[in-house]
Amino acid sequence: MKEHGPGNVGYIAVWAALVVLTAATVAVSYVHLGMMNIVVALLIASVKASLVALFFMHLRRESRLVWGFALTPVFFLVLIIAGTLSDTLFR
Amino acid sequence: MRETMWSGERPLNGNASPRGYLEEKGFWAWAYTLDHKRIGVMYLYTTLFFFLVGGVFALLIRIKLMFPGQHIFTNQTYNVMFTMHGALMIFLFIIPAIPSGLGNFFIPLQIGARDVAFPRLNLMSYWVFVAGIVVILFSLVRPMDTGWTFYTPYSARTSADVTVLSFGIFLIGMSSILTGLNFLVTIHKLRAPGMTWHRMPLFIWSMYATSIIQVLATPVVGITFLLLAMERVLGVGFFDPAKGGDPILFQHFFWFYSHPVVYVMILPAMGIISEVIPVFSRKPIFGYKAIAYSSVAIALFGFFVWGHHMFVTGMSGTAAIIFSLLTYSVAIPTAIKVFNWLATMYRGSITFESPMLYALTFIFLFVVGGLTGMYLGALGADIHVHDTYFIVAHFHYTMVGGTVMGLLAGLHFWFPKMTGRMLGEKMARPAWLLMFIGFNVTFFTQFILGFEGMPRRYAEYPAQYQALNIVSTVGSWVLATGVLIMFANFVRGLFRGAPAPPNPWKALSLDWQTGSPPPTENFREIPTVTDWPYGYAGRQT
Numbered sequence: 001m002k003e004h005g006p007g008n009v010g011y012i013a014v015w016a017a018l019v020v021l022t023a024a025t026v027a028v029s030y031v032h033l034g035m036m037n038i039v040v041a042l043l044i045a046s047v048k049a050s051l052v053a054l055f056f057m058h059l060r061r062e063s064r065l066v067w068g069f070a071l072t073p074v075f076f077l078v079l080i081i082a083g084t085l086s087d088t089l090f091r
Numbered sequence: 092m093r094e095t096m097w098s099g100e101r102p103l104n105g106n107a108s109p110r111g112y113l114e115e116k117g118f119w120a121w122a123y124t125l126d127h128k129r130i131g132v133m134y135l136y137t138t139l140f141f142f143l144v145g146g147v148f149a150l151l152i153r154i155k156l157m158f159p160g161q162h163i164f165t166n167q168t169y170n171v172m173f174t175m176h177g178a179l180m181i182f183l184f185i186i187p188a189i190p191s192g193l194g195n196f197f198i199p200l201q202i203g204a205r206d207v208a209f210p211r212l213n214l215m216s217y218w219v220f221v222a223g224i225v226v227i228l229f230s231l232v233r234p235m236d237t238g239w240t241f242y243t244p245y246s247a248r249t250s251a252d253v254t255v256l257s258f259g260i261f262l263i264g265m266s267s268i269l270t271g272l273n274f275l276v277t278i279h280k281l282r283a284p285g286m287t288w289h290r291m292p293l294f295i296w297s298m299y300a301t302s303i304i305q306v307l308a309t310p311v312v313g314i315t316f317l318l319l320a321m322e323r324v325l326g327v328g329f330f331d332p333a334k335g336g337d338p339i340l341f342q343h344f345f346w347f348y349s350h351p352v353v354y355v356m357i358l359p360a361m362g363i364i365s366e367v368i369p370v371f372s373r374k375p376i377f378g379y380k381a382i383a384y385s386s387v388a389i390a391l392f393g394f395f396v397w398g399h400h401m402f403v404t405g406m407s408g409t410a411a412i413i414f415s416l417l418t419y420s421v422a423i424p425t426a427i428k429v430f431n432w433l434a435t436m437y438r439g440s441i442t443f444e445s446p447m448l449y450a451l452t453f454i455f456l457f458v459v460g461g462l463t464g465m466y467l468g469a470l471g472a473d474i475h476v477h478d479t480y481f482i483v484a485h486f487h488y489t490m491v492g493g494t495v496m497g498l499l500a501g502l503h504f505w506f507p508k509m510t511g512r513m514l515g516e517k518m519a520r521p522a523w524l525l526m527f528i529g530f531n532v533t534f535f536t537q538f539i540l541g542f543e544g545m546p547r548r549y550a551e552y553p554a555q556y557q558a559l560n561i562v563s564t565v566g567s568w569v570l571a572t573g574v575l576i577m578f579a580n581f582v583r584g585l586f587r588g589a590p591a592p593p594n595p596w597k598a599l600s601l602d603w604q605t606g607s608p609p610p611t612e613n614f615r616e617i618p619t620v621t622d623w624p625y626g627y628a629g630r631q632t
Contacts, residue, residue, distance in 0.1 A: 084343045090407035
């Protein structure tokens, strides 16, 4: 599959982006944003996970069936968070 | 109407040996087998063994509850008894029995494949299951007394072996995930040529929906048990309010798995009912697509309703109202199935062989179980009957009246295919009748006890409840007698049953078109499918 990949330069660029985002997570943790600290940290983590899945795990070039199997659990993750928040936010 | 679903040579089994996949003997031939049929049989033996063990616990609990007051065994032993009854029945019998047992055996046969997609993973899944059992047995050193739900804060501080038992269940869950993954890939990739999604038997549709739940929900309970172990061993405060945790968070996680998993128990049973009813009514299944898609809908909706187990925990009122409303959505696809089964039977040439008796029992008892579930989904009514025997009766009507009756319908239906021998109807019918009567006497009384306010799980109760408790206990003896006669009939059938023809029920699906028992490779040539498996056109004579 190497011939279709982003090539070594591309992979290094993705790695560099992951390093930058990790640094961003650490930096943001020193800024006091209240509840938004968790939201920002989770957003950055989601972007990083997406980069890994898209480039390192080749999801970018996969069939729609594989995309379906990759995205379905995300829906259920959102579901468990939303359902639990419907309790804890309104107690 | 054409009464075949495939083109090409027939019979499909070719020159199979008369003993089929059972030809090779000896311990290692079974322990190392990659044959999905043998792995399915090993799962069936294991799970049915724990059905009997769990049943013994149930009988002891019922004997204890005949009289108020401490006698026979202590209240602490009683706590252990109902915990073990629940944990063994749920994790070692009712979750794996149909998917891993009958599913393993019949998914490849019904879709016209030679095996599952990953046979080695399948064998590994069985041995991981056995490893889980061994770990669970180790937990008996300091036996569990938390109930099968492991609720914190009690489970975080009891001296019983919560960590060991929950690790055993962690392994059982891993086995369940591997099996579900295997089935998903098998159903996507290994269907015989011509078997489109809308030509698949409905058992396959239900197993597909089941596998989705197994793969998506089981990791959540696995992680929850890990968090509980970290709290117990390392003192991390996930669930302890004193350390910033939340005990209700445990229940959210636990029920995010454990509610969908009740559909892992019931969906495969519904699939069996969808197979049995057209065969013994000699009519095409009514509403094929509605039944197929309702399986997927149940699997999906089942994930939205977990909060209804927690109405009285102190959960927010907003969440309780949302979960109560969502709970009703599950009733819709369930009712779709029941009405379609009834419409299938309407004006059919119904015969009452034992598989059909169990299938009809399933519909009757499951409707009672399902409708009482609606009482419990209603927020106000639930607050009145929560944690009473009403709940106990409700889930036994769905799980025993539903899943176990579906399993028994499947075992009686497929016994000739799996063993190459017929089951004796003379013993099967009285066994069924005793179980039907015994079950209703045992558990219908518990609806009344619950409505009158008798709480579940207590070893003690006021004398006013004794009369109905005696009735319930006597019912459990009738039920147990029926189960024993049925098992005696299984043993008799295994050794003395008349040789089974390939297709004793004149069914149309591919599993019946090969030998009884099937050869190791299932089919000499993979058939080309040309139609759905429900083209019945009246009774064949």
